[in-house]
Amino acid sequence: xxxxxxxxxxxxxxxxxxxVGGLLSGxxxxxxxxxxxxxxPPLLQPFYDLAKLFNKQSLIVNKFQVFxxxxxxxxxxxxxxxxxxxxxxxxxFFALTLGETFFLMAAFSANSPFSAMGVQRxxxxxxxxxxxxxxxxxxxxxxxxSFMVSDIVKVGTSPIVYLPGMFIGFLFILTIKLRKxxxxxSTSHHAHQEMVKGTTTDLTGNIFALIELSEWYEQVLLLAxxxxxxxxxxxxxxxxxxxxxLLCYFLEILVDNVFPRVKWDKMFRSAWIVTLIxxxxxxxxxxxxxxxx
Amino acid sequence: MKMSKSPWLLHYDGSSCNGCDIxxxxxTTPVYDVERFGVVNTGNPKHADIFLxxxxxxxxxxxxxxxxxxxxxxxxxxxxxxxxxxxxxIFKECYNILGGADKVIPVDIYVPGCAAxxxxxxxxxxxxxxxxxxxxxxxxxAESAExxxxxx
Numbered sequence: 001x002x003x004x005x006x007x008x009x010x011x012x013x014x015x016x017x018x019x020v021g022g023l024l025s026g027x028x029x030x031x032x033x034x035x036x037x038x039x040x041p042p043l044l045q046p047f048y049d050l051a052k053l054f055n056k057q058s059l060i061v062n063k064f065q066v067f068x069x070x071x072x073x074x075x076x077x078x079x080x081x082x083x084x085x086x087x088x089x090x091x092x093f094f095a096l097t098l099g100e101t102f103f104l105m106a107a108f109s110a111n112s113p114f115s116a117m118g119v120q121r122x123x124x125x126x127x128x129x130x131x132x133x134x135x136x137x138x139x140x141x142x143x144x145x146s147f148m149v150s151d152i153v154k155v156g157t158s159p160i161v162y163l164p165g166m167f168i169g170f171l172f173i174l175t176i177k178l179r180k181x182x183x184x185x186s187t188s189h190h191a192h193q194e195m196v197k198g199t200t201t202d203l204t205g206n207i208f209a210l211i212e213l214s215e216w217y218e219q220v221l222l223l224a225x226x227x228x229x230x231x232x233x234x235x236x237x238x239x240x241x242x243x244x245x246l247l248c249y250f251l252e253i254l255v256d257n258v259f260p261r262v263k264w265d266k267m268f269r270s271a272w273i274v275t276l277i278x279x280x281x282x283x284x285x286x287x288x289x290x291x292x293x
Numbered sequence: 294m295k296m297s298k299s300p301w302l303l304h305y306d307g308s309s310c311n312g313c314d315i316x317x318x319x320x321t322t323p324v325y326d327v328e329r330f331g332v333v334n335t336g337n338p339k340h341a342d343i344f345l346x347x348x349x350x351x352x353x354x355x356x357x358x359x360x361x362x363x364x365x366x367x368x369x370x371x372x373x374x375x376x377x378x379x380x381x382x383i384f385k386e387c388y389n390i391l392g393g394a395d396k397v398i399p400v401d402i403y404v405p406g407c408a409a410x411x412x413x414x415x416x417x418x419x420x421x422x423x424x425x426x427x428x429x430x431x432x433x434x435a436e437s438a439e440x441x442x443x444x445x
Contacts, residue, residue: 029328038326045331048298052342054298055429059339179370196336204339204366 021216058205074097086150118198165282309348
């Protein structure tokens, strides 16, 4: 019976995550437009864009790139499945990193100099985000006594009580992960930066559509990670987690619109300082105070 | 879902005097909010559906114009904006000018004017968007015909 529930969760994630991710990015564009005093596109615009891309011709620069993009999509979706099935958080982290590596390789395999420049920046972004995700994962283990998502959601008190610093640190790197300004270095959703598209320069048609789609999956996954800080044994905590996720997403949009883009070294420095101060100190605190269930 | 719901633009300045460019850029700024119609100014030919070209084509940029056009995936529509892009305009007799954009790439829609007025540019883009849907239908028909031929 339990196996079937897990299968159902995985299927629900695969089917629903793109809708949630697409709606979120539609909301993002709408709110961004309102910040700038304009009406903005329809809420469903990301879906129109996706449908359009699937209808376009795909100009394939090399066949290996298609394989690598396939790997990226597969491992991103797999990470989400693992997470929502209540699997191992550490394994999910490694699978996500592997997916990211596939993406880097795909952008590297194109001849375009913009693509190459984008991937170099993307690697710096990865270096900024990975430590914090890893520290937060260890933090979850120390605070709840398990790496399994299914165990973490059953704790008596929400992990955020023990991991407030990690929550803040994770929020910071979320901006980098979602490629929002000031950290939209490798590729941007707006046309205002000097490199325009970076990593996705050479991708067209349905291949580009797949990238958009897996970005939506990743968005849902990252917000689910935020939710993990809030959720506890009480079913009402799920509602609280959804509210916190939406607030965090709104905060990201606000940050996106308020801050101008920074150079890579500033991003690197600030991300590691935040990781060390908020993540590191929090980790040391729970290690020394011996907080474990 | 129709392609016309998400037309992404690419803007290129041939050898324009910048009059038409300023009009095009003004029409795509947040002030006029073309994103209401799903329009995105991409700057990347591989993601673009509509190619807005201003100014005539000269010997130096004819390869660039050709390459931009070739890098755009089908279906695509080319809009020549301003009289120079249409047939060379005031620069037509210059030694380095080949003529309008149609000397190197197929142009679908001509928007005359010096400089082209914003109303005319928007009108041209609206026509381009309609043409985009038409071209998609033709592409589909060609694909199914090809598929049928393979079966035989």
